[in-house]
Amino acid sequence: MTDCNQTLFDRAAQVIPGGVNSPVRAFRAVGGTPRFVQRAQGAYFWDANGQKYIDYIGSWGPMILGHGHPAVLEAVQKAALDGFSFGAPTEREIELAEEILKHVPSMEMVRLVSSGTEAGMSALRLARGATGRTKFIKFEGCYHGHADALLVKAGSGLATFGNPTSAGVPPEVVRDTLVLEYNNIQQLEEAFALHGKELACVMIEPIAGNMNFVRASVPFMTRCRELCTQHGALLVFDEVMSGFRVALGSAQSVYAQLIPGFKPDMTVLGKVIGGGMPLAAFGGPREIMRQLAPTGPVYQAGTLSGNPVATACGLATLREIAKPGFWDALSARTRSLVDGLKGAAGYAGVPFSADCQGGMFGFFLLPELPQNYAKVMTSDSPKFNKLFHGLLDGGVYIAPALYEAGFVSAAHTDADIAETVRVAADVFKLL
Numbered sequence: 001m002t003d004c005n006q007t008l009f010d011r012a013a014q015v016i017p018g019g020v021n022s023p024v025r026a027f028r029a030v031g032g033t034p035r036f037v038q039r040a041q042g043a044y045f046w047d048a049n050g051q052k053y054i055d056y057i058g059s060w061g062p063m064i065l066g067h068g069h070p071a072v073l074e075a076v077q078k079a080a081l082d083g084f085s086f087g088a089p090t091e092r093e094i095e096l097a098e099e100i101l102k103h104v105p106s107m108e109m110v111r112l113v114s115s116g117t118e119a120g121m122s123a124l125r126l127a128r129g130a131t132g133r134t135k136f137i138k139f140e141g142c143y144h145g146h147a148d149a150l151l152v153k154a155g156s157g158l159a160t161f162g163n164p165t166s167a168g169v170p171p172e173v174v175r176d177t178l179v180l181e182y183n184n185i186q187q188l189e190e191a192f193a194l195h196g197k198e199l200a201c202v203m204i205e206p207i208a209g210n211m212n213f214v215r216a217s218v219p220f221m222t223r224c225r226e227l228c229t230q231h232g233a234l235l236v237f238d239e240v241m242s243g244f245r246v247a248l249g250s251a252q253s254v255y256a257q258l259i260p261g262f263k264p265d266m267t268v269l270g271k272v273i274g275g276g277m278p279l280a281a282f283g284g285p286r287e288i289m290r291q292l293a294p295t296g297p298v299y300q301a302g303t304l305s306g307n308p309v310a311t312a313c314g315l316a317t318l319r320e321i322a323k324p325g326f327w328d329a330l331s332a333r334t335r336s337l338v339d340g341l342k343g344a345a346g347y348a349g350v351p352f353s354a355d356c357q358g359g360m361f362g363f364f365l366l367p368e369l370p371q372n373y374a375k376v377m378t379s380d381s382p383k384f385n386k387l388f389h390g391l392l393d394g395g396v397y398i399a400p401a402l403y404e405a406g407f408v409s410a411a412h413t414d415a416d417i418a419e420t421v422r423v424a425a426d427v428f429k430l431l
């Protein structure tokens, strides 16, 4: 039997670098042939061979309602009939902005853009413009898109700044990026002691989803907030992944419940707010957001920003997830997956730990939950790859790399979860 995925992959590799338009899709970490998706519905997609999979990626987060939700589909079809793009403002952009601000009250204004990368890089520029400072802190293992200044790994010490993680990024562009270990309070304090007066911002994924699933500890987050306030640096939450995914109020609402009065200064959003269309945003207090063009000196623009079809998709998605009972049901479903996997791994004697919040989860072939990137990367990678391919062969599609998080949608049923745990239990026995 010919493998249509392989045929497509070979053909793609002739015209698209690596055969993919975003590197992790190429299955380099786990080996094997990427699945080319033919169509998707609800919690499933079908590949080029017609093979069906339970989808735990959901476009890396956006498909929180599952694929092809009727209300979203209707909104998108209607919007498309009215026109694809105008390069002039529309009422729906206001509606989406209002809907976002209603649920994330730390933001008083929001600017819509087309990708998380664009939102992250614009938020950084605004933080620098608003504070008049250049240096900033990010953390190892957090991903904020592929803008030059953000593609950085730690330098040799706190006094030295970062090194580029990509060819083509000039060292001088990352000279002002300080990369620290996630959840390391001592390093954070030392960095502020050394550079506090020059820091524009601390940019962080509050619940990190790009080193699998790692939460910022409450003491660490508390210290981030205190030090930023003390030194006049902005605390920028990159919630491109966690936003409207871990809770309706995003990860910041989770921390606000644990730390009285807590809120970030700026927020970066993407993924879920577009419901699967290219749409992202960044926002914050009025006085900061007014620094943006056309009211302020910080330039930012986009031909397709606030695209009418994308905003229709995002708005319909956000309205669905704001309905009563949505989050209890989604959280319970995700929790039952995580508990089921834990039970199956435990039964097979496989070292395993897992965590989840709302519709986002992560698991590790480690006895305890890791607190930072270095710990995540101590995971047994050959074992993970065996698990990945075992699940894939059993019709369960998880992220093809051990440093990625997973996503459950409202379309996943109890039967899907049970089937997933059953397949996983068989694979665990072989690890």
Ligand SMILES: *Cc1c(COP(=O)(O)O)cnc(C)c1O
Pocket: 114, 115, 116, 117, 118, 120, 143, 144, 145, 146, 205, 209, 210, 238, 239, 240, 241, 242, 270, 271, 280
């Ligand atoms: C996905 C992601 C981005 C980048 O978003 P793109 O739309 O892929 O450019 C930025 N930050 C975080 C936390 C993300 O998960």
